[in-house]
Amino acid sequence: MLGGYWESVAVFLGVNCLMALSLYIPMTAGLISLGQGGFMAIGAYLSAVLTKADVPFALALAAGGGAAAIAGLIVGTPALRIRGIYVMILTLGFGEIVRVFFQNFEPTGGPSGLGGIAPLTELWQLVVANAIGLLVIWRIRAVRLGRAMIAIHEDNAAAEAMGINLTRTKLLAFSLGAFVAGIAGGFYAHQALFIDPNQFDFSRSAIAFLYVVLGGLANPLGPFVGAAIVTLLPEMLRFVQDWRMTVFGALLVVLAVWRPGGLLPALRWRQK
């Protein structure tokens, strides 16, 4: 269908879209995580170990996502009691802890990584996963959980006075995001076929943040568009050769100045 090179670009784009989604969900509730790379690592390592033990791929993916979601609950519980910038610092610390853990954890190869992972990821699986993800954030926006998340994002104290349980709603959003990051990690591992801790370093988390900011929070298609731009633009800019990343950076600055709220316009929701 696609050439080998573009097919692999498309698969990584799918993974990046899931990573964007994993951050979009908590960010609609006002929680900025800089540790999504850590959740991705948990999903990647666990699912890789499981498929090596002949567990079916779908089950291994779900287990990786589940483990990441549990990690999200554990990190989230203290993190969500504190606010704003401290959530960012705490999640940043968490991402580093996960990386250093796998750095020192010999059963998964430590710093030399884990190889020989079966090539189980296929493009259609990522298309399906992203379609489900889009459907989920679309539906969440239409029910009370979504309203609560937006209310929390705008004004914690007012939301709480309206009867919204802050801790429960934030934890739900945070661990749902962690679950998606864990799934993304599973797909990534079975495409890259070799994983090591440094693939899940801070830049992995930071770039997920870039996807969401670039696409904009006000539109559920935002994370997908953001991920697509950040993933595809450097590929398309190969013709400028050595200046590729410089031009890419300059374009991001232009976008940030031109549309500070994100690329996509806020969606008008139909509310009968």
Added chain:
Amino acid sequence: MTPILRVEDVSRRFGGYQALSHVTCEIAAGHIHALIGPNGAGKSTLLNVIGGSLRPNDGRLFFEENDYTGKRPDQISTMGIARSFQHVRLVPGLSVLENVMIGCHARINRGPFRNLLQFLGIGHAEASARRTAREMLDFVGLPVNSRSEPDQMPLADQRRVEIARALASEPRLLLLDEPAAGLHPTDISSFSVLIQKIRGLRITTLLVEHNMRLIMSIADTVTVLRAGSVIANGPPAAIRQNAEVISAYLGTE
């Protein structure tokens, strides 16, 4: 008459500043109860303590004879106390209707299973919340078809939306923090009609307000605060005659 709310010996400090000292008062069920006092008297602090967004350093709070001191604002809201804010705090990203639906949050979809059904689009709680929200918007006198965003509305209408949102939680006690502040006189008189209409729903209202004419015309009981202490309590006619209240307002000693 039995009190719906009892504030017992409540004190609140901010650092070295004593915002409330040993405040005791009762609010009779079904009344419009006004809380007045000069700037800095502690009116908003008291309202925030009752609503749970501030905790008292000392003292106890009783709602329908149940001690709820130290509960979280969301628990207090679920218990039956709703509020509006001095500065309108609606959610700009949501439509007016959705803002009012937030008021229904705690009442709809309890339990994960029902939430899941609703998420899959086969529950009816969302539809009933939408119906309640429309009724409340209608009740406060706003067009039912309110798809617009709240920040495009005039201040008086935003205040109405806040009251509709508070009413959507089906409270038994409504806390209103200066609902008439900054409004045009014609809007103020329509707010006084609205507040009396709310009494008709058998909802008790505790009102912080500066507009004396409004208070004297609609309040059943008035509590006067000065420098964090209650200096008078009684029907508006008696409050108007009270020498201590007059001196608090006019500064004559």
